[in-house]
Amino acid sequence: MRSQRLQSGIPVALAWAATLLLHAAPLLRGAGSDELDDLLVQLKSAGNEKSARTIEERIRFAVKPGQTDRLLTALSAPHPRTTPLVLDLLATRAAGPATVSTLRKFLRPEPAWYAAGVLGALSRLGDPAALTEMTERADDGRLKPEDRAEYVTAIAILAVRGDDELRPGAWKVLGRLRVKEGLGAFLDGLTDPLEENRKAALSGLQGTLGTLFPYLRFNFDAVNYKTDGGDAASRDKAAESIRKWLPSLGIPKDVLKTLKVDRPPPTTQTRTGESSP
Amino acid sequence: MRSRGAAVFAPLSAAILLASLPAPAGGAASASRETLDKVAFRPAGIEAVVDRVVAEVAAQVKSHKTLVCWLLDSTRVTQQMNLLPRLAARVETAFAPMGAAWKDKAFLAVCSMGGSQKPAAVLSPVSPELTPALQAIRELGTMPDDTYKNALDAIRRVAQAMTTFSGRRILVLVTFENGDTEDNLEETLLHVQKCACTIHVVSREALYSDPFFEVRLGGLRSYYASYGLELPYELTGTDAPTPEYPNGWIFDRSGIHDVVPSGYGTYALSRLAFMTGGTYAILHPEDPGVLPFCAEAGCAICEGTHGGCDAFYDPARLALVAPSLLPRDAYRADLGKVALARAFFESWQIAYDAGLCAMPPPWEVKGGTLNPRPARSTRAPQQPRPLPAEAPEPGTPWTSWGYDALTHGGMGVPNDAKLDEIFRDCDKAIATLENAVRTAGLPKPSIRLVAAAETLLCQLYATRLNLGQFRIVRDDLKATDHPLSSAQTLNGFALPALAETRRRTAESWKFDYRNLRFCHGADRVRDICLLGGAPVRKEQMALCERVDRALQKYQGSPWEILIRRIGVVLLRPIAVPPPPPPDPLAPKPDKKPKASDPGPPPPRPPFAPPVRPPRPFRGSTVVPGGVPPAPGADPQARPPALTPSNSR
Numbered sequence: 001m002r003s004q005r006l007q008s009g010i011p012v013a014l015a016w017a018a019t020l021l022l023h024a025a026p027l028l029r030g031a032g033s034d035e036l037d038d039l040l041v042q043l044k045s046a047g048n049e050k051s052a053r054t055i056e057e058r059i060r061f062a063v064k065p066g067q068t069d070r071l072l073t074a075l076s077a078p079h080p081r082t083t084p085l086v087l088d089l090l091a092t093r094a095a096g097p098a099t100v101s102t103l104r105k106f107l108r109p110e111p112a113w114y115a116a117g118v119l120g121a122l123s124r125l126g127d128p129a130a131l132t133e134m135t136e137r138a139d140d141g142r143l144k145p146e147d148r149a150e151y152v153t154a155i156a157i158l159a160v161r162g163d164d165e166l167r168p169g170a171w172k173v174l175g176r177l178r179v180k181e182g183l184g185a186f187l188d189g190l191t192d193p194l195e196e197n198r199k200a201a202l203s204g205l206q207g208t209l210g211t212l213f214p215y216l217r218f219n220f221d222a223v224n225y226k227t228d229g230g231d232a233a234s235r236d237k238a239a240e241s242i243r244k245w246l247p248s249l250g251i252p253k254d255v256l257k258t259l260k261v262d263r264p265p266p267t268t269q270t271r272t273g274e275s276s277p
Numbered sequence: 278m279r280s281r282g283a284a285v286f287a288p289l290s291a292a293i294l295l296a297s298l299p300a301p302a303g304g305a306a307s308a309s310r311e312t313l314d315k316v317a318f319r320p321a322g323i324e325a326v327v328d329r330v331v332a333e334v335a336a337q338v339k340s341h342k343t344l345v346c347w348l349l350d351s352t353r354v355t356q357q358m359n360l361l362p363r364l365a366a367r368v369e370t371a372f373a374p375m376g377a378a379w380k381d382k383a384f385l386a387v388c389s390m391g392g393s394q395k396p397a398a399v400l401s402p403v404s405p406e407l408t409p410a411l412q413a414i415r416e417l418g419t420m421p422d423d424t425y426k427n428a429l430d431a432i433r434r435v436a437q438a439m440t441t442f443s444g445r446r447i448l449v450l451v452t453f454e455n456g457d458t459e460d461n462l463e464e465t466l467l468h469v470q471k472c473a474c475t476i477h478v479v480s481r482e483a484l485y486s487d488p489f490f491e492v493r494l495g496g497l498r499s500y501y502a503s504y505g506l507e508l509p510y511e512l513t514g515t516d517a518p519t520p521e522y523p524n525g526w527i528f529d530r531s532g533i534h535d536v537v538p539s540g541y542g543t544y545a546l547s548r549l550a551f552m553t554g555g556t557y558a559i560l561h562p563e564d565p566g567v568l569p570f571c572a573e574a575g576c577a578i579c580e581g582t583h584g585g586c587d588a589f590y591d592p593a594r595l596a597l598v599a600p601s602l603l604p605r606d607a608y609r610a611d612l613g614k615v616a617l618a619r620a621f622f623e624s625w626q627i628a629y630d631a632g633l634c635a636m637p638p639p640w641e642v643k644g645g646t647l648n649p650r651p652a653r654s655t656r657a658p659q660q661p662r663p664l665p666a667e668a669p670e671p672g673t674p675w676t677s678w679g680y681d682a683l684t685h686g687g688m689g690v691p692n693d694a695k696l697d698e699i700f701r702d703c704d705k706a707i708a709t710l711e712n713a714v715r716t717a718g719l720p721k722p723s724i725r726l727v728a729a730a731e732t733l734l735c736q737l738y739a740t741r742l743n744l745g746q747f748r749i750v751r752d753d754l755k756a757t758d759h760p761l762s763s764a765q766t767l768n769g770f771a772l773p774a775l776a777e778t779r780r781r782t783a784e785s786w787k788f789d790y791r792n793l794r795f796c797h798g799a800d801r802v803r804d805i806c807l808l809g810g811a812p813v814r815k816e817q818m819a820l821c822e823r824v825d826r827a828l829q830k831y832q833g834s835p836w837e838i839l840i841r842r843i844g845v846v847l848l849r850p851i852a853v854p855p856p857p858p859p860d861p862l863a864p865k866p867d868k869k870p871k872a873s874d875p876g877p878p879p880p881r882p883p884f885a886p887p888v889r890p891p892r893p894f895r896g897s898t899v900v901p902g903g904v905p906p907a908p909g910a911d912p913q914a915r916p917p918a919l920t921p922s923n924s925r
Contacts, residue, residue: 136585139585141797211578213806215847242770
């Protein structure tokens, strides 16, 4: 009887195992193009911010290094909701030097959010000319304010999420621009693990606040913030207290949002050693 | 073989006196502004100018003997540009047919513009040979002379001398530094026309409503005369018959349009070229040492690090707003018929009388016409114009500027009555101009005039905001401290910067000030939090809105750049401490020598010809659309056309 039951249960277990393998396989070897497309379609039609965020998380988890071509294919139909995510994934998962020349071909001057995103991804992949181009456009008084803000945001993302060797250049540019769109990144930079970046962020934040509020004097000692001493928790606390307080001066909350990504990119393969599928 | 004219041409040093010139033609000579853009062109270099002249010579020599006389100005700038050697090299290749196909048909001569102590002189007399001319050009290139030179006097002399040559006469004037000198323009034009000379000019781009000699140097007409030299002339340098925009605004660290390139050449030389069938080649020396506007003016938004301050003009728009080449009197008479023009100069006069700007209007409005001012006088601005201070290091906060950087200030705190009066005058100037812009009437004003009027309105509104900021800061110095809660200041994280200044005892106050420039666009100024709360915020928003509209409307034209130079002031009071009480134990100073024993007079300094100060500036770049070409941008993308229908 027991053996009969076992015999009859084996196919069921096998079926379960097969089903499990079928579903887990994309996660183990990266998302299939169909699945990625499905998720991107879902993201485009996401009803609210929360569900969009969930789908984004799924995409971030699903896409593995080595899927550069699939991501580039997804760029062929730009959409303000999906393209920034795809570009962010490209910047973190693609092979730098190999992808730069391909991604350059996707660069178009309009719309600004698309151009800024591509340039941002290019600079994160190690294209030195991209940061210069972004800086010129972010500083161009002839562009529309909202277009310039896109380029500032792209530089800010580079400063917060870029590789360690690229970030000082981005902090320097952001500190020079002194625009309110850089405030969120500066506040992120105050809690950076590297002291050099914290100093750059503090200097940029002081300059930007000094420009926006010329008749105020800002004293960071009053919030117990020090770049070279104290612990990370106190720095976090100081940065968050400033982030919460700045709207009382009329700074829109949108520009104070953190640019950090909760989930760090997977590091199963080194980006430079990746081979294109 | 020497031509017959060479013998007469050589003793040019025998001066041609002005008195011998016929009376001016008045309004007889006229030029249409619509065709000016066909006269002015931007060559790639001096070589392109030579090629253009050669093309004209090639067309002429088929039927006439042709003389090309090069009238050259040699200065340090031309030496740095290696201009004359380059010119000689090109002439050598381009005029090579003189030895064969053009033999005895084409002739060359070379003259120098002279200097402050000598008139124009012949360096190489008329010759069918190339070599003497080339040698003269190269030699002149090694002898720079930076003194003031009278360009129109040189033209008259050389044109007169050229009459000894029978055939077609082409005079090519090459000058960068002295193209803004003017001396009896209409008489010169008539004389040149009588001499049947075609004048081609190679000179710099004019500055829009150039205020340099009016404000910066206080008018140099008497400067020259004070040395006893009989070469009085007017220095102007603007592109139009008259300065068209007031300069030297209160609470502005720089003359806002000292550095607005007009897109065209100087009025006098343009008129000469146009009326004689010649051309004006705009060719300005590239000087990488000239800082962008924001760096030069110490912009408070970017601390001088902004790199996108350069002027990019749209050729289509420039053609629409070309300055008039009419004689001055005719231009004034025409302009006087336009209601907006009268209101514009009236408003300018009000602003000048109130001390808001340093430059007086060129004409006064009387009985529905514009009349010449009885005595043109310039004055210093109400406060000293700042010297161009070095921009502070990037990232230097406002509150820690070194005292050494304060090269300006010195404006006393006027009493309440005085400030109220200035406010009233500013409002009056605004109302006068605003009404006229709204109801322009007939004859319809030109786009150029409407652009100047709307720009002046932006400037007046900005000045009003600046005056308000000054009043708030001044009142704040008298106010008592208002304790702020810890929630308001985040436990002392943000404190009012003026509160500390207020506590200092001072005999008087000076004001350091910097400007937030619209060079970065109106939205950057909109983000700045000024003093004064909601009413000031509203005024600031309205100004930014107005500026934004004007920037879009005049994109790719000099008025866009002019509006970008307007600044909103940030003030910083500096306490001047009371003098220390006299020390009773200190030794008394020596008595002054008596008046009856003045001693020997100090020796007079030896006479030195006045050296012309350099005027480096960044010229404009003409590109379709008037925007700097971005990498990958669509070159066909253009802003909406500026037509009379949408100009108001």
